Amino acid sequence: MRRFRTSKGMIGLILVGLAILIAIFAPMLIPAGLSTKMHMAERLHPPSLKHILGTDELGRDLFYRVMLGARTSLEIAVSAVGMSILIGLPLGMIAGYFGGWLDNVLMRIVDALLAFPALLLALTISAVLGPNLRNTIIAIGVAFTPYLARIIRGEALRVAQLPFVEAARAAGTNNLNMLIRHILPNVMPATIVQGTISLAFAILAEAGLSFLGLGTQPPQSSWGLMIQASRNYLDISAWTALVPGTAVALTVLGFNMFGDVLRDILDPRAK
Amino acid sequence: MNYVLNRLLSMLLTLFLISIITFAVTNILPGDVALMIMGTQSNPEALAGMRQSLGLNDPLIVQYGHWISGMLTGHWGTSLVFKAAIGPLLLQKMTASGLIVLMSMLIALTGAVPLGVWAAIHRDRWQDTASSSAALFGVSLPDFFWGIVLILLFARTLGWLPSSGFVDPGTDLGGAIAHAFLPSLALGLGLMAHLTRMTRSTMVGIMEQEFIRVARAKGLRERAIIWRYGLANAIGPVMTIAGLQIGYLFGSIIVIESLFNYTGMGWLTYQALLNRDIPLIQATIFVIAAVVMLTNLVVDLLYVLVDPRIRLG
Numbered sequence: 001m002r003r004f005r006t007s008k009g010m011i012g013l014i015l016v017g018l019a020i021l022i023a024i025f026a027p028m029l030i031p032a033g034l035s036t037k038m039h040m041a042e043r044l045h046p047p048s049l050k051h052i053l054g055t056d057e058l059g060r061d062l063f064y065r066v067m068l069g070a071r072t073s074l075e076i077a078v079s080a081v082g083m084s085i086l087i088g089l090p091l092g093m094i095a096g097y098f099g100g101w102l103d104n105v106l107m108r109i110v111d112a113l114l115a116f117p118a119l120l121l122a123l124t125i126s127a128v129l130g131p132n133l134r135n136t137i138i139a140i141g142v143a144f145t146p147y148l149a150r151i152i153r154g155e156a157l158r159v160a161q162l163p164f165v166e167a168a169r170a171a172g173t174n175n176l177n178m179l180i181r182h183i184l185p186n187v188m189p190a191t192i193v194q195g196t197i198s199l200a201f202a203i204l205a206e207a208g209l210s211f212l213g214l215g216t217q218p219p220q221s222s223w224g225l226m227i228q229a230s231r232n233y234l235d236i237s238a239w240t241a242l243v244p245g246t247a248v249a250l251t252v253l254g255f256n257m258f259g260d261v262l263r264d265i266l267d268p269r270a271k
Numbered sequence: 272m273n274y275v276l277n278r279l280l281s282m283l284l285t286l287f288l289i290s291i292i293t294f295a296v297t298n299i300l301p302g303d304v305a306l307m308i309m310g311t312q313s314n315p316e317a318l319a320g321m322r323q324s325l326g327l328n329d330p331l332i333v334q335y336g337h338w339i340s341g342m343l344t345g346h347w348g349t350s351l352v353f354k355a356a357i358g359p360l361l362l363q364k365m366t367a368s369g370l371i372v373l374m375s376m377l378i379a380l381t382g383a384v385p386l387g388v389w390a391a392i393h394r395d396r397w398q399d400t401a402s403s404s405a406a407l408f409g410v411s412l413p414d415f416f417w418g419i420v421l422i423l424l425f426a427r428t429l430g431w432l433p434s435s436g437f438v439d440p441g442t443d444l445g446g447a448i449a450h451a452f453l454p455s456l457a458l459g460l461g462l463m464a465h466l467t468r469m470t471r472s473t474m475v476g477i478m479e480q481e482f483i484r485v486a487r488a489k490g491l492r493e494r495a496i497i498w499r500y501g502l503a504n505a506i507g508p509v510m511t512i513a514g515l516q517i518g519y520l521f522g523s524i525i526v527i528e529s530l531f532n533y534t535g536m537g538w539l540t541y542q543a544l545l546n547r548d549i550p551l552i553q554a555t556i557f558v559i560a561a562v563v564m565l566t567n568l569v570v571d572l573l574y575v576l577v578d579p580r581i582r583l584g
Contacts, residue, residue: 112288115560117522127544245416253411
């Protein structure tokens with residue numbers, strides 16, 4: 001834990017903690033209906049005492065909207081990354097541990113999937129399934145799986161060649177036990193580091209998908225949607241773009257810093 | 272030569288898998304191409320006839336065979352939205368996107384290599400902190416947010432550059448570059464931040480090695496060590512990492528081209544997805560994946576060609 005006492009670790013920890021707290025408690029703290037109530041008389045008001053971050057094109061309070069956006073953003077990012085770990089972890093472990101033709105076949109498919117830009121794959125899946133919250137999670141989750149599978153496979157391959165695995169095998173450990181008791185704990189650090197960094201990418205991907213209208217759908221509050229809506233009012237009210245944009249940037253920055261420090265602690269071989 | 276041959280063979284296999292993935296993903300679409308062509312008002316018999324003639328009643332494996340043989344022989348079909356042959360359409364859009372992909376790569380490398388090296392040779396001092404923090408901030412901003420900030424600054428406030436549209440480089444090169452500049456910058460800044468981090472960590476790794484210590488011990492000037500020994504060894508890995516980012520760029524152009532109304536490959540992909548133009552979706556994502564794979568192959572082969580230490584096969 002001492003390594004978190006660098007300024008980078010502290011800032012990362014604070015930003016991530018803040019984002020998570022807001023995501024959990026925002027719906028309880030915000031006065032009922034205030035985030036969705038429209039005031040056409042108060043459209044596009046600049047930041048003031050009444051609305052500290054101003055209002056959007058429908059007169060809704062941006063401070064409340066941006067706090068609710070944190071929940072959507074984190075909900076999608078955490079579920080999507082969770083999904084890609086759930087698929088990528090067993091696939092990568094099996095490919096790396098068993099090797100041979102199984103590894104060959106699996107990694108060929110992963111290589112082919114990696115030729116598709118992650119955002120393109122996510123957009124296509126979301127468009128194909130029909131954009132909504134659940135399908136956005138599936139789209140981002142599927143698009144990120146090959147990256148995770150590749151990294152975990154590399155780790156499993158490395159661990160499988162360590163002497164202690166040979167010793168365990170000599171002691172009569174079967175494959176299933178070996179995978180769960182010996183390989184899994186040793187690929188966990190790399191998985192956690194990669195998962196944290198993937199969270200940052202997933203938040204960016206969700207914002208991108210929603211920005212293009214192929215992610216979260218209104219009336220759900222999402223940072224990407226807010227930036228999309230602001231495009232028509234850039235000249236008169238730039239803050240409607242800058243407020244959600246800053247929210248994305250700070251959250252992603254937090255996860256990136258957190259991930260960097262985690263990597264220094266858990267994976268000392270990487271620089 | 273064996274290495275090159277091996278890579279080419281495995282490329283063909285990957286290309287085959289890419290085509291299967293493309294076909295599989297687009298075939299879970301609930302849409303009906305016949306219905307899209309004829310419109311919802313058409314009579315059921317004509318619709319059934321259309322389905323028959325398009326081969327939509329055939330088993331999936333037969334449909335895949337039709338599609339892939341068409342792709343291989345240059346019969347790419349017709350876009351439902353643009354009512355135009357897909358082949359020439361893609362070629363034109365690919366040229367447009369090629370311009371901003373190249374320009375953004377150029378912008379990114381011009382900034383990233385000096386910044387990364389600067390950070391690495393001042394490791395853990397304020398120069399490193401400043402450069403690394405800026406880079407970390409850069410990778411955390413969504414590229415369409417960069418785009419909006421650039422539009423606000425250079426197009427709306429200063430009025431220096433156009434914020435929307437595409438000009439054909441064949442007719443007006445200056446106009447083409449002016450229109451491509453802001454989208455390229457929006458893509459390039461995020462990429463620059465990423466490559467700065469990569470250059471820094473590559474360079475840090477190299478400067479810790481024995482031959483650098485030897486060079487210092489024999490009294491070479493630090494400047495010569497950095498340029499002739501450090502950077503000369505870092506440039507290969509950095510180029511490889513930069514080449515691998517082509518895939519990332521082809522994802523990002525979908526958002527950036529739509530934001531800037533730049534009618535290239537990304538904009539086309541977005542239109543195809545929005546309108547569920549299935550033949551166009553299949554062709555665009557197949558072509559993008561193939562281009563990404565080919566670029567990665569070329570980068571790998573170039574590396575072998577350039578670095579005399581690698582003699583494979």
